Amino acid sequence: MAVLVLAGEPRLWQMMLLTALGGTGQAFFSPAAEGMLMSSVRGAQASRAFAVFRMAMRGAVVGGAALGGAMVAAIRPGGVRSR
Structure with missing residues (x-):
């Protein structure tokens, strides 16, 4: 996202796509991290x-x-x- 902003005029669809990808990554990371924590204590x-x-x-x-x-x-x- 920073590259888009610094490179010029970012388009709304580009920021929406990057936000969706970040949210998707977080949706996989959070449950996995919490599951690993619960399995280790x-x-x-x-x-x-x-x-x-x-x-x-x-x-x-x-x-x-x-x-x-x-x-x-x-x-x-x-x-x-x-x-």
Whole structure:
């Protein structure tokens, strides 16, 4: 998506397609990651492990957005690249 924006005028259909592909990937990743977590911990620890996992995932989303905003403010938007 960043390449589309930096390269010129992104079209709505291009952004919709990339968003759909990202959502599809997330739909496969989330259940698989949670399943792996649940298979690696036992009984009483499962609820705590799941809570820490979800907190880390949500924290990464919020922290990543905040870091991206700070980088755009410090460096011009074209200098910030996703990796």
